[in-house]
Amino acid sequence: MTTPDVHANFQAGQRWTYRTRPGEDTSTVLILRRDDEPTGTVLHVALDGLRLGNPHLRGGVQPQLGHAPVTADALRASVLELIGTGGPLPADDSGYRQWREAADRGEAGVFTLTLAEILNLIGQAVAPAPVDGLFGKTNRR
Numbered sequence: 001m002t003t004p005d006v007h008a009n010f011q012a013g014q015r016w017t018y019r020t021r022p023g024e025d026t027s028t029v030l031i032l033r034r035d036d037e038p039t040g041t042v043l044h045v046a047l048d049g050l051r052l053g054n055p056h057l058r059g060g061v062q063p064q065l066g067h068a069p070v071t072a073d074a075l076r077a078s079v080l081e082l083i084g085t086g087g088p089l090p091a092d093d094s095g096y097r098q099w100r101e102a103a104d105r106g107e108a109g110v111f112t113l114t115l116a117e118i119l120n121l122i123g124q125a126v127a128p129a130p131v132d133g134l135f136g137k138t139n140r141r
Contacts, residue, residue, distance in 0.1 A: 010031055010034060010041075010043050010072060010075060011031060011034060011085075012031050012032060012033050012034055012089060013030075013031065013085055013086045013087045013088075013089060014030070014031045014082060014084065014085050014087070015028050015029070015030050015031075015082075015083050015084040015085075015087050016028065016029050016031075016079040016080065016081065016082055016083060017029075017079070017080045017081045017083055018078040018079045018080055018115050018116075019078055019079075019080060019114065019115070019116055020115075020116060021116045021119055021120065023051050024049060024050055024051055024119075026049045027047055027048060027049035027050055028047070028048060028049060028083065029045050029046070029047050029075075029078070029079065029115060030045060030046045030047075030048070030087060030089075031043055031044070031045055031075075032044040032045060032046055032067065032089055032090070032093070032096065033093075033096060040071060040072065041071070041072040042069050042070070042071065042110050043069070043070050043071070043072060043075050044067060044068070044069050044070075044095075044096050044099070045067075045068050045069075045070055045075065045115075046064065046065060046066050046067060046068075046090065047064060047065045047068070047115065047119070048063065048064045049063070049064075050062060050063050050064055050065060050119065051063070052065065052119055052122065052123055053123050053126070053127065054126050055126065055127070056126065065119070065122070066090070066092070066095050067095025067096055067099065068111060068115075068118055069099055069103075069108070069109075069110045069111060070110060070111045070112075070113075070115070070118070071110055071111070071112050073112070074111055074112050074113055074114060074115075075115070077114050078114045078115040078116070
């Protein structure tokens with residue numbers, strides 16, 4: 001459809017291709033919501049088509065990320081092509097509501113990284129702990 005420019009007007013319901021991580025070439029990003037805050041625009045996005053390692057899930061792979069708050073600059077640096085508008089939005093907005101409540105208390109932030117960098121960061125955070133444990137020893141004999 002269209003490629004982004006420096007002044008892309010991101011809106012809820014838009015679906016974009018983006019600079020994905022290797023092996024996630026079909027992944028897309030859906031804009032869930034736009035909040036124009038005093039500190040700048042916050043875009044709430046969902047990603048699908050992922051192969052995000054998550055040992056807490058059956059099969060160890062998370063195929064989607066339901067909510068991530070990102071700056072407009074971060075999204076602009078990530079997206080490639082607008083492939084749809086007016087798409088249906090998920091009925092479950094609990095991720096946004098949880099973020100909003102924390103943000104209103106000054107306890108939540110916004111990602112300034114590209115989408116691929118966010119996914120890498122999340123992947124590192126949920127990776128299994130080293131076999132030797134946090135302090136380099138175990139109770140195993």
